[in-house]
Amino acid sequence: MWGAKVFAVATLAVIFAGAATTFAQTYSVLYNFNPNVSGPLQGVLAQGRDANLYGTTLFRYGIFRFTPTGTPTPLDNGTPFAGWGVTLGIDGNFYGAAQFGGTHTCGSGSCGILFKMTQGGVVTTFHDFTGLSDGAYPYYPPIEGSDGNFYGMTQFGGNTAACALSGVVGGGVVYKITPAGTFTTLHKFNGADGCFPQGELVQGRDGNFYGTTFGAGCPSTCGDGTIFRVSATGSFKVLHYFNIVGGPQKPSGPLIQASDGNLYGTAQFGGNAQTSGGTVFKMTPSGTVTVIHNFPGTSGDGIFPIAGVAQATDGNLYGTTQQGGTGTCHGGPNSCGTLFRMSLAGANYVVLHNFTGTTGASPDVPLFQHTNGSLYGGTHFDGTNSDGVFYRLSAGLHAFVSLMTLSGKAGQTVEILGQGLTGTTSVKFGSGAATFTVVSDTYMTAVVPATGTTANATLATPSGPLVSSKVFRVIPTIASFTPTSGKIGTSVIITGTGLTQTSKVTFGGITATTFTINLATKVMATVPNGAKTGKIGITTPGGIATSAGTFRVTPVISGFNPTSGAPGTSVVITGSGLRQTTKVTFGGIAATTFTVNSDTKVTATVPPGAVTGKIAITTPGGTATSVASFTVI
Incomplete structure (x- = not known):
């Protein structure tokens, strides 16, 4: 038996600045971990097709399943060693990383593994790290890219001379692994471009992957980490170096790409001249970093944010600090940590919960918003058994649906997670109605329609409408055009899918000044002055479509x-x-x-x-x- 379930509830009345509505913030301890069985939580949480939450624990190396109300089921307590959470794949299986385990030796222990787990808890090794060019000690699970492959990082290894630690040579790698298990090292960190990546990669809307390193990075001053971008083929660039003096130091936890297109994360240390307790920062995709909140060294705000932030469906950022706050726990007064909320601009910062020991201490599990609207997380210490807690924050946010993929062309099948899906009568991608199949009350699929537009997906269910938490980008396609050649001023009919939101048509890279959207599948454009013989391109909010054939501009x-x-x-x-x-x-x-x-x-x-x-x-x-x-x- 797992430790006894205990509910500790703290309710706060919080008023959003500038809003008249009052939202109750209810913090609940759903489960107290027992050190004789398993715990505490470690790494990221994932929602399964069954609407349960899945994750891993540090001690006794467990994998668990929790219902949204906190009922636990242990699934495995031996295969992964020091797991860092799991990711749900589009095949319905979970993919995770264990920092130790495997058949190869790194320093005084093993090098770590990637594992795959069925929803029922059957675990198999996906990759056995050697500590050489493939890295060692994977940190956080891989994520599934839009191409169906998995991408992740190891904290050490890579077999480079820089950043050696504890007998493992190298400062970590970025890797790609196919669903069949073919492993490719995309980048080896060399010290100058960072060492010891921490957190989880995030795939941006541009198709590239973004991540952070905890150490090194040397343009002139160095040692406090980097933010980098890497493509699916391994093209790598450092976007930002964290300086030793002034500003954020030691980025920790996953990055996210928010609804405004910018990346957000946390740095465990640093801040401005008056603060040293860490920061929340924003970075544009091109690499401009702005601190949106400084955590003072002594403050009720909390200090040392290490788990990143999550953007919830109200548009705000939610996160935790590992220490600080007003609670008293095993570390003494003002040392238990906080749970906070702020806007994307860093305004309206408010502490929603001060951890007290009884309600847990040192939260370090990245917050995860379930499709029921609540946020879930875990603490490393305290609770009834002093081994951490699994908790929920109910912030008055509505239920929604989560899309397993966030972009696609007409005809592509999209998996949808949620609740109350039985009896769904319609699914729309923007303004386009989709065909769909309800598999269970918590899982369904839908086919992107040719008439789909880039927008949130909406479902009509018996309990009311459900809206996706993120925008789905309908990628346009060009199937044909006629005529295939013509002089300046010729009208050309372009057919394809996802063309409703066409904002630009080009002939050989030259923009047409006149075009008409006839249907979601047809655009008529006039060959512009200066047009070149070349491909026809169509731009929509979902992307750019390029014709396979060449349009010949006749002189x-x-x-x-x-x-x-x-x-x-x-x-x-x-x-x-x-x-x-x-x-x-x-x-x-x-x-x-x-x-x-x-x-x-x-x-x-x-x-x-x-x-x-x-x-x-x-x-x-x-x-x-x-x-x-x-x-x-």
Whole structure:
């Protein structure tokens, strides 16, 4: 039996600044861990298709399942060693990282493993780390990328000379692993670009992955960590170096990409000149970092945030500090930690709960919002058995649905998690109605419709509408276009899917000034002045679609001046579609000298040997021939 379940409830009345509505914040201890059985929680939580929460514990190396009300079921207590949480894959299995375990030795212990677990708790090893080029001691589970592969980091290893610690050579790696288990090292940290990555990767809307390192990073001052970007193929760039003096130090916990497109995270130490208790920071995708909250060294705000922040469905950021606050626990007064909320701008900061020992101490599990609207987390210490607690914060937020993938093309199947799904009568992606299959009351699938638009998904259920917590990006596609060639001013019909929100059409990279959205599957555009022979592109909020085929911009000669002349005469040829001119002929004889002045003008020199006849211009789009003949004198 697991330790006895105890409920400790603290209710706070909090008023959002500028709002008239009062929301009750209810903190509840759902479970007290027992050191003789398992605990405390460690790493990230994941919601399964059954609406239960899954995670791992530090001691006795357990994997557990919790109902949303706190009823625990142990699933495994031996396969993962020091697990750091799990991620739900689109195949319904959970994928996790265990810091120790495996068959290879690193220092005084084993190097760690990646594991896969079924919903029923059957665990298999997914990858056995060697401590060499594949890294060692994986920190947090891998995440599933939009390409279906898994991406993660190890805290040590990589077999580089820099950052060696405890007999393990290297400061960690970024890796990719396919569902079949094929492992690829994408990047080895070398000290100058960071050491000892901590937290979980996050995939941005641009398709790249973002993460942090806890140490090193040396442009001029160094040692306090980095924020980096890495592509699915391993293209790596440091976006920000954390300085030793002033500003955030030692980023810790996962990054998130919020609804405004920026990345948010926490630094365990540092702050401005008056503070030293850590920070919450914001970073633009290009790397500009702004501190939005400084935790004073002595304050009821709390100190040492180590678990990142979560953006809930009210748009605010929620997080925890490991110490500080007003509670008393095993560490003494003002040492138990806090649970806080703030806006994306850092405004309206408020402590929602001061941990007290009885309600747990030193929260270090990243907050997770369940589709019932509540936030869940865990503490490392205290509670009834002094081994940490599993808790819930009910902040008055509505139930929602969670999409397993956040972008896709028409025809793609999207998995949806939630509750009360039985009896669903409609699913829409933006304004487009989707076909769907309700698998259970907590899990269903839907097919992205050709008429879908980039927006939140909405479900009509017997208990009322449910809206997805995040926007789904409908990726546009171009299936065909007709005609396949034409001069400037030609009307071209482009067919595809997801075209309702078209904001831009290009021909060879040149923007069309006139286009009409006829249907979600059809756009009519006019070939613009200056258009080049090349691909047709369509831009929507969901992305950019590029045609497989090439549209040929056919050149036109409308006139030339003078109309006669001897070899060596300079002739100005006017028309359209002339920007890509590769050849000019006079009576079939190629000019050796010509200049493309613009899309509507080419200046050519009558070549030696030219004969009276038509002037012709050749481009990648074809050949234009003048109506009149040029007379060679």
